[in-house]
Amino acid sequence: GAGVSQSPSNKVTEKGKDVELRCDPISGHTALYWYRQSLGQGLEFLIYFQGNSAPDKSGLPSDRFSAERTGGSVSTLTIQRTQQEDSAVYLCASSSARTSGGEIDTQYFGPGTRLTVL
Amino acid sequence: AQSVAQPEDQVNVAEGNPLTVKCTYSVSGNPYLFWYVQYPNRGLQFLLKYITGDNLVKGSYGFEAEFNKSQTSFHLKKPSALVSDSALYFCAVRRRGSQGNLIFGKGTKLSVKP
Numbered sequence: 001g002a003g004v005s006q007s008p009s010n011k012v013t014e015k016g017k018d019v020e021l022r023c024d025p026i027s028g029h030t031a032l033y034w035y036r037q038s039l040g041q042g043l044e045f046l047i048y049f050q051g052n053s054a055p056d057k058s059g060l061p062s063d064r065f066s067a068e069r070t071g072g073s074v075s076t077l078t079i080q081r082t083q084q085e086d087s088a089v090y091l092c093a094s095s096s097a098r099t100s101g102g103e104i105d106t107q108y109f110g111p112g113t114r115l116t117v118l
Numbered sequence: 119a120q121s122v123a124q125p126e127d128q129v130n131v132a133e134g135n136p137l138t139v140k141c142t143y144s145v146s147g148n149p150y151l152f153w154y155v156q157y158p159n160r161g162l163q164f165l166l167k168y169i170t171g172d173n174l175v176k177g178s179y180g181f182e183a184e185f186n187k188s189q190t191s192f193h194l195k196k197p198s199a200l201v202s203d204s205a206l207y208f209c210a211v212r213r214r215g216s217q218g219n220l221i222f223g224k225g226t227k228l229s230v231k232p
Contacts, residue, residue, distance in 0.1 A: 004161070033220075042222060045218075045221070091161055107164075108164060109154070109162040109163070111160060111161040
């Protein structure tokens with residue numbers, strides 16, 4: 001079946017502009033995660049959704065970052081007033097959170113959005 | 119603090135030789151353990167996971183990993199490396215009982231030469 005998709009694949013923006021990054025999780029997956037991958041910081045967790053709620057947003061680096069999820073499906077990560085240090089690859093993952101057998105399910109990742117802030 | 123260490127930035131192996139990519143962790147309790155692989159300009163692909171049970175876990179593409187509780191390690195192995203295995207490998211953990219995020223190591227670049 002279809003995997004996690006993200007759009008755009010690449011985004012170049014000017015410092016100070018707002019950007020929106022989109023994630024379409026695997027159909028039926030209730031859990032959705034945003035991570036950021038940068039050269040200096042490796043892979044960092046940003047925010048986790050269960051359904052439309054975000055029980056853990058502890059990884060958001062500043063109040064310029066926000067995310068929402070609607071209909072238990074698509075999620076949008078918004079970065080306001082972008083800064084050069086926001087340049088990174090933003091990865092989205094989804095999982096069913098728990099299988100019918102109770103086992104912790106696997107997080108499956110999308111291809112990422114490469115954000116470049118000039 | 120919870121952390122994952124991948125002590126080698128790069129591992130070089132000749133094709134056909136066995137490979138090992140090391141991972142140790144510092145997480146309270148008995149965590150869930152994962153390995154992912156990333157090819158250039160691609161997202162992360164799941165390789166295998168340890169939840170409970172047998173310490174030797176078999177995964178995709180002939181990879182396996184051995185969980186060692188006393189050494190808090192979860193090394194990735196493959197008996198015979200392929201050039202196509204060249205990629206970036208990430209070890210990750212998640213606290214047992216947690217519904218949340220993975221904690222990743224910094225990644226190890228595997229280079230397999232013909």
